[in-house]
Amino acid sequence: MKREEIILRAYAGKMSWIQAAEVLGMSCRHLRRVRDKYEQWGFDGLHDARVGKESPRRMPIAVVEEVLRLYRDEYFDFNVVHFHEKLTQKHSMTVSYTWVKALLQGSGLVAKDRPRKKHRRRRARKPLRGMMLHIDGSKHQWFGDDRWFDLIVILDDATSEIYHAQLVDEESSRSCMEGLREVIEKQGVFCALYSDRASHFFRTPKAGEPVDKQALTQVGRALRELGIQLIPAYSPQARGRSERSFRTWQGRLPQELRTRNLTTPEEANRFLKRSYIREFNKRFAVASAEPNETAFVPCSRPDLDRVFSIQTERTVNRDNTVKFNNMILQIDKQGWRGSMEGCRVIVYQHFDETITIGFGPHQLGKYSGDGVPTKPATKLFSPLERKKTSPFFQFEQTGHITC
DSSP: OOHHHHHHHHHTTSSOHHHHHHHHTOOHHHHHHHHHHHHHHGGGGGSOTTTTSOOTTOOOHHHHHHHHHHHHHTOTTOOHHHHHHHHHHTSOOOOOHHHHHHHHHHTTSSOOOOOOOOOOOOOOOOSSBTSOEEEEEEEEOTTSSSOOEEEEEEEETTTOOEEEEEEESSOOHHHHHHHHHHHHHHTOBOSEEEEOOOTTTOBOSSTTSOOBSSSOOHHHHHHHHTTOEEEEOSSGGGGHHHHHHHHHHHHHHHHHHHHTTOOSHHHHHHHIIIIIHHHHHHHHOOOOSSTTOBOOBOOOOSOHHHHSSEEEEEEOOTTSEEEETTEEEEOOOBTTBSOOTTOEEEEEEOTTSOEEEEETTEEEEEEOTTSOEEEOOEESSOHHHHHHTSHHHHHHHHSSOOO
16 A cells, blocks of 8 residues: 555544554654645655755765775775775875775675674773783784794783884794883883793693793793793683784785885884884874873893893803803903803803803803804993892882882
């Protein structure tokens, strides 16, 4: 039955207006508006005047074709959010994200969203910057070819701000320690570090068992010297904040590198430090619960080169030499001791490719990467410097401890 017949039956009293609304499938309030239009315009008022007319909000066909062309030719591997940012920032187009998404999905260029699975309750962020940092690595084809690299990222739990990002051949103790030192020198010493159970962070006696927190790795030893707690994550879901960040990195960084013709890790790392990390933080970082406070403590230690090094214990031979990595390191005669035979010393492999040998506060020798002596023996610290680095001395002088 047509709308006109229902309206006429209701006017004739053959049915109530409530019954007419039920038959027409509309509310009584809307039916009263239809009745008023009928009384004013007759049967013409019962039809939508917009039918057959072009919507004033309809996007011009030239704009539609240009958006599709840009996506097919230049931004074919971008996600919708990233592509929309390029349209508004680089191409000065005033189009909404939802319109771009509907256009790309309707054209078959982008798959429709899958329904999200139920997610467990998220852990609340730390209230202060520097209370806990995340460190993680993601192996990916960052240059869009068959080469695989690890991206090491250090971010703040409170804000998701990126403090360090670097492409390396493989995640290792060295690459992680270099990143941590950079953060400490720029931001200060933080309270805790949250990581996976990779072998350069923890030693796990047996697969699936808890980590052995007493058997320290090189990274664990360096963090303990600085008073930083190292916390293990026992599942990828527990590291959801860093894992979600890597999804964003993988959806954006390869495309940015491709559009800038950057094809080597060195070029990519320069791009990351000069501009991309700053732009990434501006787009994705959030304010902390207490933005005017920080848990970072400025670091004034003079021995970060020693802390962030690969340390190995060795015994001095009878001829005052130390065997290390198929090299024989000769220790010169010390003014305070004739021979170091039988002493347990520490060999430090520094990240500038030099090697030093230490015994307590004394530096017994410095060598190049191939074992050639480069510097006479000196003390690692003078007695006063060693005292000043003591937490007890700092507490006596200032009433608080700094690193």
